[in-house]
Amino acid sequence: MLDLLQRLLGKEAGNSKNVATERLRLVLMHDRMDLTPQMMDSLRRDILKVITDYLEIDETSMEIALHREKGSIALVASIPVVRMKRLPTCV
Amino acid sequence: MGEVLVVTSGKGGVGKTTTTANLGTALAMMGFRVILLDTDIGLRNLDVVMGLENRIVYDLVDVTSGRCRLKQALIRDRRFECLSLLPAAQTKDKTAVNPEQMKVLCEELKQDADYVLEDCPAGIEQGFKNATAGASQALVVTTPEVAAVRDADRIIGLLQADTEMRHPKLILNRYRPQMVKRGDMLDVEDVKEHLAIELLGIVPEDESIIVSTNKGEPAVLNVNSRAGEAYRNIARRIMGEDVPLMDIEENGAFMNRIRRLLGLRTG
Numbered sequence: 001m002l003d004l005l006q007r008l009l010g011k012e013a014g015n016s017k018n019v020a021t022e023r024l025r026l027v028l029m030h031d032r033m034d035l036t037p038q039m040m041d042s043l044r045r046d047i048l049k050v051i052t053d054y055l056e057i058d059e060t061s062m063e064i065a066l067h068r069e070k071g072s073i074a075l076v077a078s079i080p081v082v083r084m085k086r087l088p089t090c091v
Numbered sequence: 092m093g094e095v096l097v098v099t100s101g102k103g104g105v106g107k108t109t110t111t112a113n114l115g116t117a118l119a120m121m122g123f124r125v126i127l128l129d130t131d132i133g134l135r136n137l138d139v140v141m142g143l144e145n146r147i148v149y150d151l152v153d154v155t156s157g158r159c160r161l162k163q164a165l166i167r168d169r170r171f172e173c174l175s176l177l178p179a180a181q182t183k184d185k186t187a188v189n190p191e192q193m194k195v196l197c198e199e200l201k202q203d204a205d206y207v208l209e210d211c212p213a214g215i216e217q218g219f220k221n222a223t224a225g226a227s228q229a230l231v232v233t234t235p236e237v238a239a240v241r242d243a244d245r246i247i248g249l250l251q252a253d254t255e256m257r258h259p260k261l262i263l264n265r266y267r268p269q270m271v272k273r274g275d276m277l278d279v280e281d282v283k284e285h286l287a288i289e290l291l292g293i294v295p296e297d298e299s300i301i302v303s304t305n306k307g308e309p310a311v312l313n314v315n316s317r318a319g320e321a322y323r324n325i326a327r328r329i330m331g332e333d334v335p336l337m338d339i340e341e342n343g344a345f346m347n348r349i350r351r352l353l354g355l356r357t358g
Contacts, residue, residue: 014273014274014275015274015275016274016275016276017271017274017275017276017277017278017281018274020236020237020276020277021277021281023237024237024240024241024277024281024285025285027237027241028240028241028244028285031241031244031245032244032248
């Protein structure tokens, strides 16, 4: 009832905590990882270097970030592939 | 021989000075010999919160540089025989003292006190290093906000990496149960889970803190102050008593006032 009243009065209520928790989680993870933006950048460049030998990718929409899942940290990369490169066949 | 506790937080404005003043006063109320030590050189405030600002003659830097004896610089609180304050210098900066001098000073203070409570400056530089040099236990103050918890995490990391204080304890300050209830504030469990250190106590947001600071009388002296009550409980935990966390999830200020009128105080 109070919530409804507050909503009618245009007051925001009841969800900013979840936003805060999520932001805190991410910011702490980054802080604790001790990965500087420079290191993240150079990681991104190196990954790019390897991948572009095999695939043509869309660099502008490439996303690389650290995610924590059930207490473990994962490096998640989303790299849109434009087309496969024709590789010289071995043998 | 007493113990030296440093009250620290990383972030400014979360209540380090208020916490130091209240815990020190609460411990003195229980009869312990307490020395409050303001290490925030250049931005001293503990004297004002304690209401002792007009009695300062010498300060911390005067002591460490040998301009006066320790006994001359200590200000005895008139409310409690066993409570005194060593104020910080206001006209110097943090480089006026070094960690070695602080260690020596803390050793000396410990001789005449059961508890030495240090009010640490915000930040992680020289002032923080000075304040932690002579301490054997750290109390980390934070509020339920992303920025404050983040800085507390950083401080905990530094304490564990660079000092002997492997098990700092947490004080969650300015907690607002009503906001938590409606989902607009980080709750105790969130903060505990992220920082992963022992929770020493929760202090509710309370207007009586502002009133007490206005007057220079720590809130623990006011029996009706919720925050004061929380600080008294924390003081008892510091001296090793097993005090349950006070019922912070109250039914609003109104019900509480009624309970208080009826003499059924919570917590």
